Amino acid sequence: MGPSLQWHLGGGAGGIKHFMDHLMDPLAAMIKTLGTPDITAELKQTIVEGVLREAGNRPVDELAQQENELLIGLLRSRAHRKTGRQKERPHAPQPKDRQ
Numbered sequence: 001m002g003p004s005l006q007w008h009l010g011g012g013a014g015g016i017k018h019f020m021d022h023l024m025d026p027l028a029a030m031i032k033t034l035g036t037p038d039i040t041a042e043l044k045q046t047i048v049e050g051v052l053r054e055a056g057n058r059p060v061d062e063l064a065q066q067e068n069e070l071l072i073g074l075l076r077s078r079a080h081r082k083t084g085r086q087k088e089r090p091h092a093p094q095p096k097d098r099q
Contacts, residue, residue, distance in 0.1 A: 001063075001067060004016070004047060004050065004051045004054070005051060005054055005055065005063065007019045007020075007023075007047075007051065008051045008052075008055055008060060008063065009060055009063055009064050009067065010023065011023070011060070012060065013060060013061075015051075015052075015055070015060045016047065016048050016051040016052060016055075017048055020044040020047065020048055024039055024044060025039070027039075
């Protein structure tokens with residue numbers, strides 16, 4: 001996922017539109033220190049349209065789940081590479097046998 005699709009997830013249930021309406025202006029203030037272009041209403045709309053086109057009909061929840069699965073897979077791969085075997089998830093403690 002690129003940064004724009006991450007913004008879509010960051011907007012929660014409202015997706016990219018919510019992000020642009022509520023979070024982009026504070027972010028734009030930080031971006032200006034980098035000397036980038038002004039964040040205009042037209043630019044926001046262009047970003048919204050592009051992100052929604054990229055997301056297709058997939059809801060934010062589905063995209064977030066896919067992202068989580070990918071990250072978990074990457075972490076497992078990293079652990080496997082470090083140990084030479086894939087670490088298994090810990091199991092809940094089992095009750096001890098009564099003697």
